[in-house]
Amino acid sequence: MLRAFGLGLTLFAFWLALSGHYTPLLLTLGVVSCVLVVYLSHRMEAIDEEGVPLQVSLRILAYLPWLLKEIFVANIVVAKVILRPQLKISPRIVFFHGTQKTDLGRAIYANSITLTPGTITTGVNGNEFEIHALRAADLETGEEQAMDLRCSRVEGS
DSSP: OHHHHHHHHHHHHHHHHHHOOOOHHHHHHHHHHHHHHHHHHHHTTOOSTTTSOHHHHHHHHHHHHHHHHHHHHHHHHHHHHHHOTTSOOOOEEEEEEOOOOSHHHHHHHHHHHHHSTTEEEEEEETTEEEEEESOGGGGGSSHHHHHHHHHHHHHTO
């Protein structure tokens, strides 16, 4: 019941943020649509720990500023590579072992890698992540291990 209420509250807050109109008719339609989605989610048995990850919500708020900083730094590195042809690229595909225990944690880790410019997750097999990097030097900084640890904290393991 708590997860259903959390889902409804999250959906309505998101609806309010995107709508920008707060007339009684539109607020009523927003509430009705959110209640309908929660009802359908309940009927589909999608309101569980992975479907509505309330346990992750506060921890992800602490993770996002760090991820945004990493994306910004990686953007600068990739821009330097593009703007200075003398900086050679050395593309590599490597495999990293993740420590996440849930599918949600693995998805957060794989997407975090892909969001960081210069790297992309090309495959996931269990806890093995296949990562393509623009420069081999970027793989030797230990950022993937730091990201792995932070993503494991987000999922709660």
